[in-house]
Amino acid sequence: MWVVVALCSLAALTALLLCVPVDLDLRVEVYGESTLHLRFEWLFGRVRKAFRTGEGRKAPARPKPEKKAGRPRRDADTGRLLSRLVRVRGLVESVARLLRRLLHSVSLRRLDLDFRAGLEDPADTVLLVGPLCWEAMCADLWTRHSIRLVPAFEGEACLEGQGAMDVRLYPIKTVPPLLAFLFHPSTLKTLIVLVRWKWRRRQN
DSSP states (O other): HHHHHHHHHHHHHHHHHHTEEEEEEEEEEESSSSEEEEEEEEETTTTTEEEOOSSOOOOOOOOOOOOOOOHHHHHHHHHHHHHHHHHHTTTHHHHHHHHHHHHTTTEEEEEEEEEEEEEEHHHHIIIHHHHHHHHHHHHHHHHHEEEEEEEEESSSOOEEEEEEEEEEEEEEHHHHHHHHHHHHHHHHHHHHHHHHHHHHHHHO
């Protein structure tokens, strides 16, 4: 009897904690070497954790590693694996459904983007970056977010700028879509494909 009460109390406490939103503050700077700042807050700021990657300086040029003899074979094996995963019936639709349902558990509170991008060929910059600049301008005008993308015609590929995003995540809303994805037949078939591929690689 006490075991049942303890399990029910644990389940209720877990559900209560999952109802508490998680706040994520993400900041990215791309000037030479990219720098990423991520701040995690839970229990209304009582639990905090900050992460940072990159030093914000241009990374020194590193010598290119020598190509190993077995690399082409590994690349071919990886390509075959990806081809098999894509052919798994219902996997692509299941992943798309998962991402779509996870988006409903996220609330975008703030988005500030200020980037400049360009390709080596100015014509490619006009064809590819130009439409994105137009969409960014429309989003900046018709939404409460600040989005700015400027094309760069310097004759070389470049991506520079900075961005900031504040997101509120509701963990309780992610449980049903995650469970539905994990127990979907396509996910089980994918696990079987991965196990067989790993076993064959060990045999070879």
